[in-house]
Amino acid sequence: MHRKPGLIFALCAGAIGFSLASAPAVPAVPPSPHQIIRDAADELLGVMESRRGEFEANPAGLYGVVDDVLRPHFDVDYAARLILGRYWPRSTEDQRRRFTEALYGSLVRKYSSGLLEFTENTVEIIPHRGLIRLDEEYVTVRTRVNLDTGVAVPVDYRTRWNGNEWKVFDVIIEGLSYVTYYRDQIGQDVKLKGLDQVITDLASV
Numbered sequence: 001m002h003r004k005p006g007l008i009f010a011l012c013a014g015a016i017g018f019s020l021a022s023a024p025a026v027p028a029v030p031p032s033p034h035q036i037i038r039d040a041a042d043e044l045l046g047v048m049e050s051r052r053g054e055f056e057a058n059p060a061g062l063y064g065v066v067d068d069v070l071r072p073h074f075d076v077d078y079a080a081r082l083i084l085g086r087y088w089p090r091s092t093e094d095q096r097r098r099f100t101e102a103l104y105g106s107l108v109r110k111y112s113s114g115l116l117e118f119t120e121n122t123v124e125i126i127p128h129r130g131l132i133r134l135d136e137e138y139v140t141v142r143t144r145v146n147l148d149t150g151v152a153v154p155v156d157y158r159t160r161w162n163g164n165e166w167k168v169f170d171v172i173i174e175g176l177s178y179v180t181y182y183r184d185q186i187g188q189d190v191k192l193k194g195l196d197q198v199i200t201d202l203a204s205v
Contacts, residue, residue, distance in 0.1 A: 032132065033139045033159040033166045034125055036073065041123040041143075044069060048115060055116060062112040070111065075160055075167035076104045082169070083182045087190050095195055102202035103182075109205070122146045137161050 031039070047065060048055075055062040080100040081088050088096065126142040141157040158170035170179040189198045 030165045032128075033141045033157070034128060036159075036166060036168075037123070037141045037143060037157055038125050040069065040073070044115075045123075052116075055112075059112060059116060062115065063108055066108050066111045066115070070108060071104070073167055075162060075169040076100060078160060078162075078167075079103075079169045079179060082179050083186055084190075085183050085187055087187070087195060091195055095199065098199050099195065099202070102199045106202045106205055124152075139166065 051065075055065075077100055080096070080103050083103065084091070084096075084099060091099070122145075124144040124146060126144065128139070128141075132139055137160060139159050139161075141159060143155045143157070145153045145155050147153060154174060156172040157168050158172065159166045159168050170177055172178075186198060189201070193201075
């Protein structure tokens with residue numbers, strides 16, 4: 001049975017954060033998609049464990065934390081283009097910018113809400129089959145999230161090489177892609193209400 005979008009957002013936030021440790025003094029090989037997921041899960045679980053009570057009392061206080069770990073490692077521009085689909089080339093530059101920011105803001109708020117709805121114990125990273133080729137552009141990281149209820153939820157993170165690092169652009173939970181979910185929903189809304197109204201609606205939720 002598919003889980004509600006709030007859980008999707010929460011798990012996605014766990015994927016695309018990253019350790020906030022200081023950068024090394026010398027250039028390093030960019031971390032692999034699997035290492036990003038591993039470090040991100042540990043980072044976010046630690047924050048939620050130590051500050052859950054604070055965020056439950058003030059959910060809006062979680063927005064900044066989610067933004068800090070989300071924006072640098074989530075390819076929001078690419079995801080926005082995929083979600084807007086056929087309406088992207090029909091839109092103006094200003095509409096694309098406003099849609100991307102409204103979409104991102106909506107995701108941050110939903111991630112934050114979803115994170116407070118559940119707790120999970122561990123994230124198990126499933127090893128990649130073979131080596132990641134130098135010319136490989138897309139890599140899917142497969143994981144299992146072991147919830148405190150004893151249920152293991154399969155979660156796949158789709159990552160894309162953007163020229164200097166791997167970034168997450170989609171999350172698939174039990175076969176349900178958040179990009180596909182929103183593309184279908186927003187596509188219907190744009191057809192019925194127009195893109196400007198969709199942008200206004202996204203900014204308010």
